[in-house]
Amino acid sequence: MASLKQDWITEGWIDFEYKKYTLMAYLQGVKQNFKQSRLFPDLPSVEKHYEAALNLKDSKEQIVASFPKKLKGIDLKKKQFIYEKFQESEHLSEIDSILEYSLPLFQQTLTEGQSQYADIEAKLNFMPVGIIPLHLKEGYVFIYRGHNSETLIYQYQIRLVEHNNQSSVDTTLVDTVRKSFTTTFENLKLNLIHKRRELPNPATYLVESPTDYPVQETLLPIAKKWIVNFDKQHTIRQR
CATH class of the missing domain: 1.10.287 (Helix Hairpins)
Structure with a gap:
């Protein structure tokens, strides 16, 4: 850096x-x-x-x-x-x-x-996985690069930064799963729900990239911005 x-x-x-x-x-x-x-x-x-x-x-x-x-x-x-x-x-x-x-x-x-x-x-695709719950402040984000068979699974949480009144997203890598043709992202979400009971109905998103862009320095920051924007739009629609 x-x-x-x-x-x-x-x-x-x-x-x-x-x-x-x-x-x-x-x-x-x-x-x-x-x-x-x-x-x-x-x-x-x-x-x-x-x-x-x-x-x-x-x-x-x-x-x-x-x-x-x-x-x-x-x-x-x-x-x-x-x-x-x-x-x-x-x-x-x-x-x-x-x-x-x-x-x-x-x-x-x-x-x-x-x-x-x-x-x-x-070049990226961003989409919810499964049904969108009412609560979007925490959940999971899948990062899948087309030339890589692994799916990186991050748990995220949106928090408000008090000094500038802006939303920030904290992420933690919880699993790396090798994805096959028979494994869908919906199945990955269901497996997470069974293994991690603290989030029984989690908001889950997929970021799909055709290229092996760096995760920490590019894909994850873009994913965080999309998560915050999706949450804001969802909140506005609920009002």
């Missing part, structure tokens, strides 16, 4: 060349992961870095605008005061250079990752 501190621009030695190579090393690692279809956690990380850089740029402009300005003269024709231009410190100038260099690169990498995410998502 590629990593970059959230405060990488202002932390430590503020030098354009140093920060440039720090960023290049990070993005090189991200793009290498993207080439291997490993989208998470790098894709949301790049998005956070891009938004943080934008916020820093806006904040810096507001700070500079708030500095007291020295009166230079008066423009009688325009009827306005003329102030000396604020002279930025060396550090602020370096941060300017870092932001101007990094923002387009973050945006480009983010666009590439989002495009790849959309391409992969379009």
